[in-house]
Amino acid sequence: PKVTIVGAGNVGATAAHIIASKNLADVVLIDVAEGLPQGKALDMMHMRSVEKFTVKVTGTNDYADTRDSDVVVITAGIARKPGMTREDLLGVNAGIMKSVIGAAMEASPNAVFICVTNPLDVMTTLAYRESGLPANRLMGMGGVLDSSRLAYAVCEQLGCPPADVVAWAVGAHGEGMVCWPRFTTVDGTPITELMDEAAVAQAIQRCVKGGAEVVAFLKTGSAYYAPGASIAKMVEAILTDSHEVMSVCAHIDGQYGIDDLYMNVPVRLGKNGVEEVVEFDLNDDELAALQASAESVRAGLANLPE
Numbered sequence: 063p064k065v066t067i068v069g070a071g072n073v074g075a076t077a078a079h080i081i082a083s084k085n086l087a088d089v090v091l092i093d094v095a096e097g098l099p100q101g102k103a104l105d106m107m108h109m110r111s112v113e114k115f116t117v118k119v120t121g122t123n124d125y126a127d128t129r130d131s132d133v134v135v136i137t138a139g140i141a142r143k144p145g146m147t148r149e150d151l152l153g154v155n156a157g158i159m160k161s162v163i164g165a166a167m168e169a170s171p172n173a174v175f176i177c178v179t180n181p182l183d184v185m186t187t188l189a190y191r192e193s194g195l196p197a198n199r200l201m202g203m204g205g206v207l208d209s210s211r212l213a214y215a216v217c218e219q220l221g222c223p224p225a226d227v228v229a230w231a232v233g234a235h236g237e238g239m240v241c242w243p244r245f246t247t248v249d250g251t252p253i254t255e256l257m258d259e260a261a262v263a264q265a266i267q268r269c270v271k272g273g274a275e276v277v278a279f280l281k282t283g284s285a286y287y288a289p290g291a292s293i294a295k296m297v298e299a300i301l302t303d304s305h306e307v308m309s310v311c312a313h314i315d316g317q318y319g320i321d322d323l324y325m326n327v328p329v330r331l332g333k334n335g336v337e338e339v340v341e342f343d344l345n346d347d348e349l350a351a352l353q354a355s356a357e358s359v360r361a362g363l364a365n366l367p368e
């Protein structure tokens with residue numbers, strides 16, 4: 063299989079590295095910066111005999127080289143600096159997303175597309191409107207990362223191994239994020255039975271603020287190791303047709319009482335992309351929180367240039 067990653071910056075190159083290390087697919091890195099994708103790809107090929115992967119990583123500035131990809135991941139765009147919200151990136155990144163999606167689609171009309179560029183929900187919606195792609199073949203990466211940040215907080219607080227934790231963070235990929243503690247489990251037991259209310263609230267705060275915490279440390283940009291791994295996890299589910307359910311920024315069409323909106327929800331992934339939006343059995347409060355998060359995404363969409 064072949065995976066194209068648009069944007070050979072921190073997130074794109076890290077995703078490429080992890081996809082190659084797992085031997086999942088040949089990877090084509092493409093960027094507007096000349097030399098950057100070529101140099102990083104060659105560097106990764108130099109790693110090949112150390113890590114013993116057999117797939118190829120190549121770098122290019124020409125979409126012709128991305129032809130007939132199975133999956134296209136879009137990470138092109140500027141990232142946050144300290145004090146910035148994801149929404150502050152909208153103006154610049156909307157222009158980039160518009161130029162990228164058309165060119166990438168022309169080269170790979172049958173691919174599954176994963177948007178990563180922030181503000182995620184708005185950028186994924188923009189790509190959907192611009193491309194006319196069927197909703198199952200266009201999604202965004204946000205929820206896998208957010209859920210994994212929640213899982214980290216739970217592991218830290220309870221001292222449990224990561225393999226025992228299943229965590230769910232859904233909704234807007236931003237301040238309007240929603241965590242589902244009742245469905246977040248350690249060895250099958252909900253954290254609501256393992257932690258008191260204050261501890262649960264603290265874990266949720268660490269999840270919601272996790273991205274900003276990394277930005278505050280780095281000062282020069284935003285997170286990329288956990289985002290890269292989250293991209294690779296989604297790519298693997300698609301390429302292996304795993305039918306795994308994970309939190310994905312997908313097109314919601316009536317589920318959870320939400321209409322025609324891109325936002326993180328539990329989704330079953332397979333070779334055709336989104337197989338279904340999975341509806342968890344929410345109580346009234348959880349449903350209201352998810353719908354409020356949807357409204358925050360709609361408010362962000364109002365800023366989208368026509």
Ligand code: NAI
Nearest residue numbers: 069070071072073093094138139140141178179180203289
């Ligand atoms: P970066 O600045 O390291 O890399 C961005 C790359 O995009 C640069 O190499 C730049 O040359 C390239 N680029 C710009 N315009 C382009 C175009 N028209 N075509 C092709 N390439 C182009 O930024 P980083 O850290 O990799 O972040 C990328 C994006 O991903 C940002 O918008 C960031 O906010 C977002 N992000 C999203 C996450 C998520 O969970 N959805 C997590 C982390 C980052």
